[in-house]
Amino acid sequence: MLTGGGDGFHDYELLEYVLALAKPRQDTRTLAKLLIDRFQTFGGVVSADPDDLKLVDGVGDSVVATLKFLQTASVRLLKGRIAKRPVLGNWQAVEDYLHAQMAHNPREEFRVLALDGRNVLIRDQKMTEGTVNETSVHVREVIKLALDLGATSIILVHNHPSGDSKPSRDDIALTGQISDICRALGIGLHDHIIVAKGGSSSFKTLGLL
Numbered sequence: 001m002l003t004g005g006g007d008g009f010h011d012y013e014l015l016e017y018v019l020a021l022a023k024p025r026q027d028t029r030t031l032a033k034l035l036i037d038r039f040q041t042f043g044g045v046v047s048a049d050p051d052d053l054k055l056v057d058g059v060g061d062s063v064v065a066t067l068k069f070l071q072t073a074s075v076r077l078l079k080g081r082i083a084k085r086p087v088l089g090n091w092q093a094v095e096d097y098l099h100a101q102m103a104h105n106p107r108e109e110f111r112v113l114a115l116d117g118r119n120v121l122i123r124d125q126k127m128t129e130g131t132v133n134e135t136s137v138h139v140r141e142v143i144k145l146a147l148d149l150g151a152t153s154i155i156l157v158h159n160h161p162s163g164d165s166k167p168s169r170d171d172i173a174l175t176g177q178i179s180d181i182c183r184a185l186g187i188g189l190h191d192h193i194i195v196a197k198g199g200s201s202s203f204k205t206l207g208l209l
Contacts, residue, residue: 011042022066031058039104044197046071047104075100079124086119087155088190094155095193095200102159102195110137110158114151115190122149139177146187153188157195165196167208175203 012032019028034056039045045053050064078097087094094113102109109129114122125145128137137158146154156175160166167175175192182189192203203209 011045012036014042015045018066018070019063022062031056031063034058040197043100044104046074047100049106052106071100082121084120087113087115087121088119098157098193098195099200102157103197105159106161108159108161110156112142112145113155113157114146114149115153115155115188116150117152119153119190122151137174139174139181142178143181143185143187146182147185151187153190154182155190156192158192159195161196163197165194165199165201167192167194167201167203167206172203172208175208179209 012029012035015032015035016028019032020026023031035045035053036042038056039048039052046067048067050068053059053064053067075097078093078100081093082090082097102111107129110127112125112127114125116122127141127145142154142156145151156178158171171192171194175189179189189209190204191209194201
């Protein structure tokens with residue numbers, strides 16, 4: 001029985017408990033270790049692509065459903081921490097949410113966080129999803145979203161499945177284009193965050209905005 005919190009448990013031990021929900025009365029330790037070996041971390045397992053999960057011997061539909069349910073519940077819990085609160089004063093919670101949402105995604109995706117005049121989240125909108133190393137983002141679609149929602153400001157977010165959060169030249173060029181149009185329209189661009197398995201990079205912190 002899991003008591004006293006999970007801080008003292010290894011990733012595979014926590015995963016073993018989760019897998020027991022999908023495989024009751026079965027030994028799930030071996031499967032848990034196989035999954036950790038393949039996807040490296042508890043978060044990596046929970047966020048892995050269903051087809052990739054099924055490549056591991058012992059993983060079927062019930063295991064995938066359990067892991068995806070846990071992922072959805074975790075993301076929703078973290079999103080609740082930033083709902084109805086000014087995101088700029090709650091930045092760690094924002095980063096935790098974005099990491100859970102995107103860090104382990106095997107394909108690159110681009111999202112826009114639209115904020116109102118109090119910097120409260122209006123919408124977290126996924127704009128595009130691409131390949132393992134590229135996604136196509138149209139500047140006009142980003143601006144149209146902000147205008148349609150009446151957003152006072154926005155935060156750009158995308159992930160790097162490679163694990164390296166360093167901005168590329170294309171990332172910098174795209175951000176510059178969006179920044180110029182936002183400035184002309186009176187829309188604030190607070191940041192562009194790149195999320196990866198090993199952490200995240202902030203354009204603002206890097207002096208790129």
